[in-house]
Amino acid sequence: MQDLPSMIASLSRPSLLVGAARFGVDEYERNRCLPRLLHMAAAPKPGQAILKLLEIKADLNDKRKAKMADYAIARHVEVLIALMGEARVLRMTSAPLRVVT
Structure with missing residues (x-):
């Protein structure tokens, strides 16, 4: 089993999608975006959110590759x-x- 940072680092993502996402990441507001994306009342902890987002991303990627309507x-x-x-x-x-001396 991988840890979350390793799971994220190993993702294969089309460069066009990643490039588009990089434009929005600085404006990302988790308390506004996550409840809507995850269909939850409030934003979960980062680890939980990442796991759910990875599931959604996998589903979207499957649909993209299958050219589903x-x-x-x-x-x-x-x-x-x-x-x-x-x-x-x-x-x-x-x-x-880290302690700086």
């Missing part, structure tokens, strides 16, 4: 933005404290 590129980009934002939050909250 209900695939929405805008939703795919939104999910990637949230995934990048949550990865950033996870890195910030789980980084070890």
Whole structure:
């Protein structure tokens, strides 16, 4: 079993989608975006959010590859933005404290 940062790092994402998501990640607001994307009343913890976002991303990627009519590129980009934002939050909250002497 991989840890969350390793799971995120190993994702295969089309460069066009990633490029589009990078434009939105600085404006990402987890308390506004996550409840809507995950159909929840409130934003879960970053680890939980990442796991749910990975599931949604996998489903969207399957639809994209199958060229299904209900695939929405805008939703795919939104999910990637949230995934990048949550990865950033996870890195910030789980980084070890360093003492400078």
